[in-house]
Structures are given as structure tokens and as C-alpha cells.
Amino acid sequence: xxxxxxxxxxxxxxxxxxxCPELLYxxxxxxxxSDFLLGDFLQDVPTYGAAWRGVLFRRTYPELExxxxxxxxxxxxxxxxxxxxxxxxxxxxxxxxxxxxxxxxLDALRYQGHQYTWIGWDELTQWPSLYAYRYLKxxxxxxxxxxxxxxxxxxxxGGPGHSExxxxxxxxxxxxFEPIQDPGTGLERMFIPAKLKDxxxxxxxxxxxxxxxxxxxxxxxxxxxxxxxxxxxEGAFFDGWSTKRHVVAPFTIPGHWMRFxxxxxxxxxxxxxxxxxxASDDYQVEPGLWLPRGAIxxxxxxxxxxxxxxxxxxxxEELAARIKAMSPAGEIIAYTTAxxxxxxxxxxxxxxxxxxxxxxxxxRADNTRVGKSGHMGGWDxxxxxxxxxxxxxxxxxxxxxxxxxxxxxxxxxxxRTRPEDIDTDAEDHAADEARYACMSRPYVTTPEKxxxxxxxxxDGDGRRSAWAA
Numbered sequence: 001x002x003x004x005x006x007x008x009x010x011x012x013x014x015x016x017x018x019x020c021p022e023l024l025y026x027x028x029x030x031x032x033x034s035d036f037l038l039g040d041f042l043q044d045v046p047t048y049g050a051a052w053r054g055v056l057f058r059r060t061y062p063e064l065e066x067x068x069x070x071x072x073x074x075x076x077x078x079x080x081x082x083x084x085x086x087x088x089x090x091x092x093x094x095x096x097x098x099x100x101x102x103x104x105x106l107d108a109l110r111y112q113g114h115q116y117t118w119i120g121w122d123e124l125t126q127w128p129s130l131y132a133y134r135y136l137k138x139x140x141x142x143x144x145x146x147x148x149x150x151x152x153x154x155x156x157x158g159g160p161g162h163s164e165x166x167x168x169x170x171x172x173x174x175x176x177f178e179p180i181q182d183p184g185t186g187l188e189r190m191f192i193p194a195k196l197k198d199x200x201x202x203x204x205x206x207x208x209x210x211x212x213x214x215x216x217x218x219x220x221x222x223x224x225x226x227x228x229x230x231x232x233x234e235g236a237f238f239d240g241w242s243t244k245r246h247v248v249a250p251f252t253i254p255g256h257w258m259r260f261x262x263x264x265x266x267x268x269x270x271x272x273x274x275x276x277x278x279a280s281d282d283y284q285v286e287p288g289l290w291l292p293r294g295a296i297x298x299x300x301x302x303x304x305x306x307x308x309x310x311x312x313x314x315x316x317e318e319l320a321a322r323i324k325a326m327s328p329a330g331e332i333i334a335y336t337t338a339x340x341x342x343x344x345x346x347x348x349x350x351x352x353x354x355x356x357x358x359x360x361x362x363x364r365a366d367n368t369r370v371g372k373s374g375h376m377g378g379w380d381x382x383x384x385x386x387x388x389x390x391x392x393x394x395x396x397x398x399x400x401x402x403x404x405x406x407x408x409x410x411x412x413x414x415x416r417t418r419p420e421d422i423d424t425d426a427e428d429h430a431a432d433e434a435r436y437a438c439m440s441r442p443y444v445t446t447p448e449k450x451x452x453x454x455x456x457x458x459d460g461d462g463r464r465s466a467w468a469a
Contacts (some may be wrong), residue, residue: 004074006039007032013177014192015040016149020179021140022171022189024124026154027230029296032194033154035071037120040152041097042078044118050094051144051318054118055111057102064101067122071099093333105425108132113141117146125159128425129309132167159231163411183381206408207288232243237379237422240386248285249446253277253299261323261336263362264429265351270311271319272429275300275327275360276437290393296385296441297397298434303328303404309427316342316351318360337440338362341431365436370420378435378440379422385438396438405430 005014011032015026018040026033042055058064064087071089072082078091089097097118102108108131116139117278124133133153155165159196169191179188253259257277264272276298279291291297304312304324314322327333342351343364352362371377376384388394398405408427415421424429 010194022151024153025242028315045095052095054097056120061101098171105131108135119151121153124153124155125161128160160413260334262433263338264340264433265339266311270305273302292393295395301402316354317358320355320360329397336362337365337436366439381438
């Protein structure tokens with residue numbers, strides 16, 4: 001069996017970047033991501049011998065089996081011996097690579113005390129958060145002089161961890177190939193994009209692969225898999241989301257519109273607070289885009305995150321102070337609908353009571369997530385508002401300054417075991433409080449009016465707006 005070698009182009013560029021402590025390779029399907037990970041570890045086996053110790057993760061065991069199968073094609077010709085019971089590759093000079101799956105964040109704690117000079121993550125976006133990735137960075141260490149210790153990851157766009165991976169690796173340098181210096185550690189990380197056309201071996205042996213990709217699903221899925229487009233999310237829970245329809249530049253909210261807040265409480269996780277206004281009349285936001293009467297618009301937000309999905313650990317009093325500081329003098333807030341969990345009394349004053357004493361009284365939100373017996377749940381309410389009355393008349397809009405809503409809500413995924421609900425392992429805090437907002441201003445249809453009685457808010461045929469005032 002011939003020894004494996006990287007393909008010219010991005011795959012070779014990624015393997016040659018052994019100077020970079022953290023690197024993400026990938027984007028499109030068929031870009032040679034798994035081969036990159038296996039080959040990147042392999043290149044330093046002869047250099048460091050027994051000091052070269054690696055671990056390569058997939059999220060689930062069935063996914064890991066695919067990676068093991070590919071390693072069984074690549075590694076035996078290098079003299080490596082596979083132990084199926086230990087899921088371990090061993091080379092004659094003492095180098096070792098463990099093949100592991102890590103399904104839950106807390107599984108990372110099993111690796112306390114381990115030491116590795118190379119850590120790999122295949123399909124990184126399949127983990128809902130980067131908690132395990134960040135935690136295991138502390139296991140990258142060695143008593144031996146190994147200057148090229150490194151972490152390598154590969155993935156496609158999409159998946160429950162899309163937003164966090166995109167924010168960490170892609171957004172600071174969307175074109176890739178540009179080292180990003182971490183302000184906290186001073187270490188560098190980099191993204192190297194790969195597209196299907198870069199895998200010349202696959203294109204030669206399977207020239208119809210690209211054509212098959214084009215026929216497997218929606219245009220969004222094709223763009224994700226064929227082009228590696230990180231700005232498209234296939235399988236998103238809110239598939240009706242459109243930046244063009246739902247995100248608008250800030251404008252002066254009419255003074256007579258009713259305003260309210262919604263809040264999802266968090267301590268170790270972020271708290272999310274949204275300020276909303278209710279359109280009392282049809283309002284033209286821009287040419288061809290209207291807020292119909294009863295529609296809601298998110299015009300301000302507070303998101304207490306010190307990093308993606310990690311909260312600032314604010315007390316109830318500190319959070320209330322932040323909310324008050326962001327609410328201008330004279331602004332009348334009708335109510336604040338909040339996470340029902342803050343009303344629990346467990347041996348002391350409830351969080352809601354402490355916030356009320358600090359100047360932010362709250363009302364208990366309707367926490368129904370999925371509707372039953374014909375009644376709309378919170379997610380249905382939110383979807384209905386996003387859909388609106390027409391393309392030009394959505395029932396929910398967001399100011400472009402609400403960056404954490406825009407960053408997290410559109411990329412949320414379906415729960416694997418309960419598809420009608422959101423994957424709660426993802427960064428869903430802004431979505432939760434937006435759901436509370438929608439449930440406090442429910443979508444209501446009204447019966448047709450007699451045509452002889454012209455309603456000033458009708459659409460011309462006697463039917464009132466679908467949005468409750």
C-alpha cells in the first residue's frame with residue numbers, strides 16, 4: 001500500500017502550517033477533511049517518536065467508526081499497529097494516536113491528567129458548544145521538547161455548533177489564511193478554507209459527485225456542502241428567517257407605541273434581555289417593507305456573555321442595574337416578561353423578588369415551547385410572526401444593533417430526539433426570551449367583517465390584520 005501524501009492546495013497548506021497552535025480546515029463536503037486530520041498527525045510521527053502522543057475525537061461512536069475505517073486504509077503501510085479493543089494506533093518508535101468519541105461536554109472531564117502533543121476534532125460543528133474543545137486545550141502539554149504541539153479541527157458549515165465555531169475561527173478573518181491572535185492568551189489560530197474542487201483525487205475518480213450534491217436538497221444545503229458557505233445554515237429551526245426581511249437599520253420608534261421587555265435569566269450561561277415595541281398602526285420601515293399593526297420590533301438588547309455561551313455570573317441585583325442603565329429616563333416599559341424559573345423560592349427570596357426590589361419588576365412568562373391540542377406553542381408563535389402576513393409584512397423585526405440575537409437565533413437547530421423543539425444544548429437564550437415576548441403578544445386571527453363596513457385597518461377586502469393589537 002502506498003504511503004499517503006497531502007494534495008497540493010489548501011490541504012497541503014494546512015498540513016505545512018505546523019507553526020500555528022490552532023487550525024480549522026474545511027468548509028465544503030469532499031474537501032479531504034478527515035484525511036487532513038489523519039495526515040497532519042502522521043507527519044510528525046517520525047520526528048518525535050514516543051513524545052508524539054495524540055487523540056482524535058468524533059462526537060458519537062458511529063461517526064468515529066467511519067474515521068477508524070479511513071485510518072485502517074492509511075496507517076498500516078506506515079508500520080502502525082491497530083488495537084481495536086483500545087481504539088489505539090501504535091507506531092514502532094512509540095508514537096500513539098487514540099481514537100475517541102466525546103458525546104457530552106462533561107465527558108471532557110474524563111481526560112483530566114492526560115497529556116497530548118496533538119489533539120484533533122473531526123466535524124467540530126457537531127458539538128453544540130466549544131466547551132470540550134476549550135477545556136481540552138489544557139491537555140496540550142508535554143515534558144519533552146515538542147515545539148509543534150498543536151490542535152487541529154475540521155468541519156462543514158451547519159450543525160448545532162455552527163455559530164460558535166464561526167465566531168471563533170471564521171468571523172475574524174472570513175477569507176482564511178490569516179493568523180488571528182487571541183487577545184487573552186496571545187496564541188494564534190487560523191482558518192484554511194477547502195472546497196470540493198480542491199480535492200482533485202475525488203473529482204478524478206468520481207466526476208459526478210458535484211452533480212449529485214446539487215440534487216440532494218435545498219439551495220442552502222447545496223451552498224453549504226458545495227461551496228462551504230458559512231453564511232448559510234441548512235436545517236435551521238427558524239427556516240423562515242431572512243436578514244433582508246427581518247433585520248432593519250435603527251429608526252426612531254413612534255412615541256405612542258407600547259414597549260415591553262422579555263428576559264431569559266442566566267448566571268453561568270448568559271442572560272438575554274430584549275426591548276420590544278408594538279406597532280399600533282401599519283408603519284413603513286423602508287420601501288417595500290412594512291411593520292403591520294400589532295407586529296413587534298426588537299430595538300435594544302442586553303446579552304451578558306463574556307464569551308460565546310458563557311455568562312458573566314451577574315447577581316440579580318447586578319443584572320437589574322444593567323437593565324435600568326440601558327433604559328433611558330422617561331421610557332415607559334409596560335411590563336417585563338421573564339423566565340418562569342426566576343420565580344422559584346428555594347429557601348430564600350426568589351430572583352424575581354430581588355430584581356423587583358432592585359427596580360425591575362417581572363411577570364411570569366408563558367413557557368410553553370411546543371403547542372398541544374391545536375394551541376400554538378412559543379416556537380409556533382415565533383415562526384408565525386417571522387412569516388408574517390406576506391414577504392413585505394413580517395410580524396417580527398430586529399434592529400441591526402441587536403447583534404447577539406442575529407448571531408444566535410438564525411443558526412439554531414432542531415433537537416435530535418424531539419425535532420419540533422430546539423436543541424437546548426445550543427446558545428438559545430435570545431431565542432427563549434423572544435419566545436416569551438411572542439407569547440405575551442400572541443398571534444391572533446379575527447373573523448371577517450361584513451364587507452359593507454369598511455375597516456380603516458383592513459387590507460381592502462374586509463379582513464383585519466392577523467396581528468393582535
